[in-house]
Amino acid sequence: MTDHMPDDLSAIDRDLRAYTDELRPRHGVVRNIQGEWVLLRHDLVVQAAQDHDRFSNAVSSHLQVPNGIDAAEHTAYREALDDFLSPAALAPFVKAFRQVASDLVASLPRNVPVDAVSEFGVRFAVRAQSAWLSWPTELEDRLVDWVAQNHAATRSGDRSRMRQVAQAFDDLVRSVMLPRRGVESKHDLNDVTARLMRTEVNGRPLSDAEIVSILRNWTGGDLGSIAQCIGVLLHCLATRPFLQDHLRNGVPAAEFDAIIDEILRVDDPFISNRRVTTCPVTIGGVDLPQGARVKLNWTSANRDEAVFGDPDAMEPDRNAEHNLVYGIGKHVCPGRHLATLEMRIALQELLAATLSVALGPQHLAQRAVSPVGGWAKLAIVLT
Numbered sequence: 001m002t003d004h005m006p007d008d009l010s011a012i013d014r015d016l017r018a019y020t021d022e023l024r025p026r027h028g029v030v031r032n033i034q035g036e037w038v039l040l041r042h043d044l045v046v047q048a049a050q051d052h053d054r055f056s057n058a059v060s061s062h063l064q065v066p067n068g069i070d071a072a073e074h075t076a077y078r079e080a081l082d083d084f085l086s087p088a089a090l091a092p093f094v095k096a097f098r099q100v101a102s103d104l105v106a107s108l109p110r111n112v113p114v115d116a117v118s119e120f121g122v123r124f125a126v127r128a129q130s131a132w133l134s135w136p137t138e139l140e141d142r143l144v145d146w147v148a149q150n151h152a153a154t155r156s157g158d159r160s161r162m163r164q165v166a167q168a169f170d171d172l173v174r175s176v177m178l179p180r181r182g183v184e185s186k187h188d189l190n191d192v193t194a195r196l197m198r199t200e201v202n203g204r205p206l207s208d209a210e211i212v213s214i215l216r217n218w219t220g221g222d223l224g225s226i227a228q229c230i231g232v233l234l235h236c237l238a239t240r241p242f243l244q245d246h247l248r249n250g251v252p253a254a255e256f257d258a259i260i261d262e263i264l265r266v267d268d269p270f271i272s273n274r275r276v277t278t279c280p281v282t283i284g285g286v287d288l289p290q291g292a293r294v295k296l297n298w299t300s301a302n303r304d305e306a307v308f309g310d311p312d313a314m315e316p317d318r319n320a321e322h323n324l325v326y327g328i329g330k331h332v333c334p335g336r337h338l339a340t341l342e343m344r345i346a347l348q349e350l351l352a353a354t355l356s357v358a359l360g361p362q363h364l365a366q367r368a369v370s371p372v373g374g375w376a377k378l379a380i381v382l383t
């Protein structure tokens with residue numbers, strides 16, 4: 001282990017995966033220039049993610065429901081919230097997601113470069129999430145703008161800028177909550193947002209601050225994740241015409257979803273989550289003090305040759321069991337079904353309406369930099 005080794009945050013202009021691929025065989029744990037301990041190996045990431053007592057999620061002074069909460073309190077929130085994201089709860093939205101995807105695909109130009117992330121991924125994610133939450137279409141541009149501002153603020157590491165961006169999102173969410181208050185509401189009181197506002201945890205209603213935090217989790221972070229994932233998926237399909245045709249010819253949903261998971265394992269754009277140690281811990285042969293700030297690097301763990309052999313070899317069936325794209329342990333992503341459903345529908349509609357999806361000019365492609373992975377820009381050409 002080398003002290004103060006830069007991690008993903010410092011690897012500007014490099015493919016973050018190449019960087020952690022290089023470090024991982026020699027260092028399971030590295031310390032970055034922010035003083036955080038970054039876990040790179042699959043076994044160590046799994047160990048920390050499942051050791052909820054010694055690796056706490058209470059990493060922030062801000063309210064983060066449910067991701068910043070530990071133990072029984074966390075379980076109570078998950079029990080109240082997970083039902084919103086179950087396959088059964090999402091089934092009624094399939095038609096709306098398909099409509100969003102097919103309208104967007106129809107609006108994209110053919111035979112000229114289109115940016116897979118901003119013109120397809122972000123727009124699709126924002127419209128699909130708004131359809132799910134029954135948010136007004138007029139919010140689309142504000143949400144799109146917010147995704148970009150949020151990435152830029154996090155990348156800058158500037159706390160006051162991050163606070164401003166968080167405040168802007170809270171204002172946006174409160175504007176959606178307001179018309180759902182009171183009896184004169186013109187909205188359908190059974191929409192997802194309204195039902196969330198009536199949800200109780202441990203026998204008491206959620207506070208406004210909790211609702212804002214949950215909606216921030218369900219939209220703010222994840223719009224960006226879905227958009228980045230779509231960029232990765234389209235890069236993979238554009239460079240593998242055989243796979244593209246296989247999917248275009250129609251495969252069962254379960255097979256489609258397994259292929260999506262495996263493509264994202266190879267190039268996981270959701271890089272890491274944080275923990276803080278509650279006592280001294282030894283992990284990967286490294287002694288961490290109590291209060292150590294730790295990062296679980298999912299992207300690196302998902303490419304650990306000790307588990308996956310050649311990290312770039314796509315083997316959906318073999319690798320599914322160890323895939324960490326959606327995390328592991330009590331904080332495992334509750335949005336997995338929604339994310340996979342949306343991504344499958346987006347790809348199905350795009351493939352159905354095209355003969356081919358090819359890569360565009362290389363100078364219009366650029367890898368993303370931390371805190372997100374995948375592609376910042378990716379030109380594709382639809383025919």
Ligand code: HEM
Nearest residue numbers: 066067217218222225226270273325326327331333335339
């Ligand atoms: C492709 C998109 C997505 C990826 C790659 C992703 C990935 C992850 C990962 C790795 C975690 C674990 C965090 C940890 O252990 O600290 C997580 C947690 C979480 N995700 Fe997702 N996610 C995605 C989409 C979504 C969506 C669409 C939603 C909701 C609408 C969502 C809601 C959440 C929430 C609330 C948590 C915190 C759970 C907890 O702490 O108990 N995610 N996600």
